[in-house]
Amino acid sequence: MGIAERKERDKLSMRQAVLDAAMELYHEKGIEALTLRAVAERIEFSPATIYLYFKDKDEIVFHLYSMAFAKFYQKQLEVNSIADPLERLRQGCRDYIEWGVQNPKLYDLMFILEVPMNVIAEENCQDIGKTSFAELQNLMVECIAADKLKIKDPELAAIMCWNMIHGITSLLIKKRIVIPHEAVPQMTNAVLDTFFVLVAK
């Protein structure tokens, strides 16, 4: 009686095929080229078929957003091996900026583009972005507990930190800060070092 299971697998693999094609298109040609007709052509189905697997285009874009966040989250988990919370924070910030600069399109999806957040509100699935912020906040709790920060409110500290690293990352990605490519690490290091001098006890 494996037919139902096979159908379930088929359904999932079809969804995955749509998402893969969508992510490919997005990577190759950007958000403007991410049309349902282009996705349909790539997977060799009619555009209408996509609507049997996804409610609308917004749901697909939201899944791309989630996939990008999953990759990012994986990278962020690496710093957990660092014992000192302040150093963990510092390295996490470094990785954040570096990841954003090296994956500008995914970063765009995650933090800049108009992601259909109504999808999140409707569904029960927890926004991975909020989880990520919660972890940053937890890290701040640790830093404050270890008396490493001048700021005593963990939420405020997390927001301040995020403002800073998102600010520089997005300004770099959107070329509002124009500097030679090789000077980027030096500049981000200077910014981060200064930030930690200001914020750390």
Add this chain to the structure above:
Amino acid sequence: MGIAERKERDKLSMRQAVLDAAMELYHEKGIEALTLRAVAERIEFSPATIYLYFKDKDEIVFHLYSMAFAKFYQKQLEVNSIADPLERLRQGCRDYIEWGVQNPKLYDLMFILEVPMNVIAEENCQDIGKTSFAELQNLMVECIAADKLKIKDPELAAIMCWNMIHGITSLLIKKRIVIPHEAVPQMTNAVLDTFFVLVAK
């Protein structure tokens, strides 16, 4: 021989009528409702007529961008009456965030999107951004000269400050920080106050 002049005036007033209608539509219903057909209907002309006065929609959007920047500059100039450079900086930052949050789509055009930049001579738009940053940097020079800042490098100070205010503004606009609408001023004040506590001497 006033006919040529009158025609010139007519041309200009027609352009202005298009821009006014576009800005109205934008303000009333947002950028999604800003369609050429809607603009045309509002000024009671056919959509095709618009193309006699503007190259394409991007040119119209670019003019909205310019108008937005003009308004933004005007707002920013108001702080020049404040004598104390640090207070001038603080109020400028407040105004920056407030303006961005209240004009999210225009902020989008000015500091996040890059699409309409290609329309008209790019040097001009680039100069606007650079001039803006240069002014911030000059203000930092003043603050440092008055021995008001912990950071001694004006360029670094300007970048840090811009990172912070752009970071929070864009995260709010893009709904990555989700808080009740009425809590926004409180939060931005907390962030700014903390930033100035950290950075000011």
Add this chain to the structure above:
DNA sequence: CCTAGGAACTGAACAGTGTTTAGTTTGTTA
């Protein structure tokens, strides 16, 4: 093995969008 029913899929259409063009109307000028 056969057939009814449902799941899977699609062609064609709908209502939008920005944009172009051919053709009409209008106003000016010689």
Add this chain to the structure above:
DNA sequence: TAACAAACTAAACACTGTTCAGTTCCTAGG
């Protein structure tokens, strides 16, 4: 007044996301 140019538009084109009637195909029950 006739010729010409400027102003304007209806209609179309090539797109978009989305819907739906209709077809194909597989499977479950007799």
